[in-house]
Amino acid sequence: MSVLERLGRFCARHHRIVIAVWVVVVVGTVAANFVAGGETSNNFELPGTSAQEASDVLDDQFPDAAGSSATIVFEATSGSLTDQESQVEDALTEAGKLPHVTSVSNPFLAAPFGTVSTKDDSIGYATVAYTQSTTELGLDAAEELEEKVGRFATDDLRIEFGGDLIVNTEPIETGLSEEVGLVAAIIVLLIALGAVAAMGLPIVSAVVGVGTGLAVIGLLANVLTIPSVAPAGAIMIGLGVGIDYSLFVVARYRSALAEGLTPVDAAGKTTATSGRAVVTAGSTVIVALLGLLVFQVPAVSTIAYAIVVVVVISIVSAVTLLPAILGLVGRHVEWGRIRFVNRRRPEPGGRKWARFVTRVPLVSLAAGVGALVVIAIPMTSLRLGPSDATDTPASSTEHQAYNLVTEGFGPGYNNPFLMVAELSGDESADQQTLGQLLTTLQGTKGVAAVIPPEVVPQMFNSDQSTAVFQLIATTGDKSAKTPELIERIRDDVLPKATSGTGVSVLVGGVSASYVDLDDRISERLGIFIALVILISFVILGSVFRSVAIPLKAGLFNLLVIGAAYGVLVAVFQWGWGSSLIGVDVETPIISYLAPIVFAVLFGLSMDYEVYSVSRIAEQHAAGEKPSDAVVDGLGSAARMVVAAASIMFFVFAAFVINDNVVLKMFGLGLAVAILLDAFIARMVLLPAALRLLGRAAWWPGTRR
Numbered sequence: 001m002s003v004l005e006r007l008g009r010f011c012a013r014h015h016r017i018v019i020a021v022w023v024v025v026v027v028g029t030v031a032a033n034f035v036a037g038g039e040t041s042n043n044f045e046l047p048g049t050s051a052q053e054a055s056d057v058l059d060d061q062f063p064d065a066a067g068s069s070a071t072i073v074f075e076a077t078s079g080s081l082t083d084q085e086s087q088v089e090d091a092l093t094e095a096g097k098l099p100h101v102t103s104v105s106n107p108f109l110a111a112p113f114g115t116v117s118t119k120d121d122s123i124g125y126a127t128v129a130y131t132q133s134t135t136e137l138g139l140d141a142a143e144e145l146e147e148k149v150g151r152f153a154t155d156d157l158r159i160e161f162g163g164d165l166i167v168n169t170e171p172i173e174t175g176l177s178e179e180v181g182l183v184a185a186i187i188v189l190l191i192a193l194g195a196v197a198a199m200g201l202p203i204v205s206a207v208v209g210v211g212t213g214l215a216v217i218g219l220l221a222n223v224l225t226i227p228s229v230a231p232a233g234a235i236m237i238g239l240g241v242g243i244d245y246s247l248f249v250v251a252r253y254r255s256a257l258a259e260g261l262t263p264v265d266a267a268g269k270t271t272a273t274s275g276r277a278v279v280t281a282g283s284t285v286i287v288a289l290l291g292l293l294v295f296q297v298p299a300v301s302t303i304a305y306a307i308v309v310v311v312v313i314s315i316v317s318a319v320t321l322l323p324a325i326l327g328l329v330g331r332h333v334e335w336g337r338i339r340f341v342n343r344r345r346p347e348p349g350g351r352k353w354a355r356f357v358t359r360v361p362l363v364s365l366a367a368g369v370g371a372l373v374v375i376a377i378p379m380t381s382l383r384l385g386p387s388d389a390t391d392t393p394a395s396s397t398e399h400q401a402y403n404l405v406t407e408g409f410g411p412g413y414n415n416p417f418l419m420v421a422e423l424s425g426d427e428s429a430d431q432q433t434l435g436q437l438l439t440t441l442q443g444t445k446g447v448a449a450v451i452p453p454e455v456v457p458q459m460f461n462s463d464q465s466t467a468v469f470q471l472i473a474t475t476g477d478k479s480a481k482t483p484e485l486i487e488r489i490r491d492d493v494l495p496k497a498t499s500g501t502g503v504s505v506l507v508g509g510v511s512a513s514y515v516d517l518d519d520r521i522s523e524r525l526g527i528f529i530a531l532v533i534l535i536s537f538v539i540l541g542s543v544f545r546s547v548a549i550p551l552k553a554g555l556f557n558l559l560v561i562g563a564a565y566g567v568l569v570a571v572f573q574w575g576w577g578s579s580l581i582g583v584d585v586e587t588p589i590i591s592y593l594a595p596i597v598f599a600v601l602f603g604l605s606m607d608y609e610v611y612s613v614s615r616i617a618e619q620h621a622a623g624e625k626p627s628d629a630v631v632d633g634l635g636s637a638a639r640m641v642v643a644a645a646s647i648m649f650f651v652f653a654a655f656v657i658n659d660n661v662v663l664k665m666f667g668l669g670l671a672v673a674i675l676l677d678a679f680i681a682r683m684v685l686l687p688a689a690l691r692l693l694g695r696a697a698w699w700p701g702t703r704r
Helices: 003-013 015-037 051-059 081-096 134-150 175-193 197-219 229-258 263-295 298-334 349-359 361-381 398-410 426-442 481-498 510-544 547-575 593-619 625-658 660-698
Strands: 069-076 099-102 122-130 155-160 419-421 447-451 466-473 502-510
Touching: 003 015, 003 263, 003 298, 003 361, 015 197, 015 298, 051 197, 051 419, 051 466, 051 502, 051 510, 069 081, 069 263, 069 298, 069 398, 081 122, 081 134, 081 155, 122 134, 122 398, 134 155, 155 398, 155 660, 175 197, 175 229, 175 625, 197 298, 229 263, 229 593, 229 625, 229 660, 263 298, 263 510, 263 593, 298 426, 298 593, 349 361, 349 625, 349 660, 361 547, 361 660, 419 426, 419 510, 426 447, 426 481, 481 502, 481 510, 502 510, 510 547, 510 593, 547 593, 547 660, 593 625, 593 660, 625 660
Parallel strands: none
Antiparallel strands: 069 122, 069 155, 099 122, 419 466, 419 502, 447 466
């Protein structure tokens, strides 16, 4: 008797104790998070890069100016902003009184010090500097700024808020997406399982897993910087895998009962078979996510940790809590049977389909691979880029502030480059070098303006060894021309302008950080993919004692992921159908999201592989010929695979209705990939490949 079978039998036999332990764990973690949970923050760090080095110099040499900042954007809805000067100054005075505020700029100063648009005198902005970081200030500081300053808005004066503090503390709301996904899952479960009681168990297990996972993530936010998208991603993945894993367990339990086993024996057998599939599939998801640590990007790593937390809890719930609940309900799992769903059919549709595919395996294999390759073609135009305020809901204040600054000044003013100049110590020579450098940069193609150090207070450090100034690009963060400008400045303009002077200049800021992130991803992507495939090969190879099965699975997964990226490029970069999902502007694939999507998709793609191959392997181990095992195994697994894929599709697709572009991208990529994986990779490519491989598919394991 295997360890998992003993675990399932124990949980079913001692269900009251197991359920009580789970109640204590869930209530305890949720209560602890309520009392001591931390907040999410989007602070972006990238150790070992030029942009991060610039940020570190700022923190070290300008400690009084190293805190967070916010931008208050004013628009005179009638007349000019000068007509509203008194009202604006009152608002800025109020901002200066807020806790931890060290300075508030005056937009009405003469150029180049002022920030009232010369193109349109109706728009201006002020910068609010804080002594503490965004993480230390948190959402409360952002809300207080909006509340205290926002009350000065009138019919003639519009006030919006942007900048680091506002953008990086804004929570992402997922309530509607969760509700839509759960309702869709309930409908699919009712159709798939055909009983009200059986339907409810996966929902309970998934909700427990997600709720506990979110509480743990909240507690981790006290020691890790958790991006705001992490809990939303964890909810999305947690609901999907939690319901899917539980669906496989409940379906197998009912089959075991139908074979005449007692509830305890059925729970043991189910945990030993479907439970093993859950552990294997979940382990692959975890391995793929932890592979993201290769990139050494803190934001990506913490998102991976957050999703891993809910996946681990979902696995543990599926092999402990669910068997305990099954032991409690016993044969009442059939309560509330739906007649039309449970009517007998001469032959299951899955078996018919498997027989059809295996009758023409070469044609099926070619058709499936061809379809995925065609869908993946747009991936050749994949372009990574940053996330900015335009990824938030169009109605949000940070999005509105971004649009106003773009309208009044130009897109580059939203995120200036921070130029950090480390000087030689010869004050006269340094001043001359800086002057020539500023002139050179101002004349560089793609540069809208260069704001010299003396414009902003404290931009020379105390010993005059470091100076900081801003450079404004003519293009915004998401334009392909912006990273080209950064690379040209770094590789060409700066080396020529500072050669032999003893002055070195670093380019920092949000745009530069994303350029460095793209470089980091490109450098290590091959290692990441190879590592994930290798470890997945070891896991699947050890479970199925086969070489061909994990190789085939890895190849098919790469095809599915390529197709998913192809869809993302077509929708978000090319704009094909983007308006249908509420995206009005073309946008690159978010840099940090790209490897996360790969990891999640690779892991989730293994779910249906493991479940389907497990059923085929059982038929093969029972003595069937390889071809018959494919038909019978896939025939028995197909209904649950289709149901599970449908659930994941609806759960992920529900996040496309969210206003946040990052979640739209994440949800669409996962939803499309799940459909392609289930209906092409597992329903077409898998049976065709196994039919062609025959006995070789199970080498070097048992041969029959």
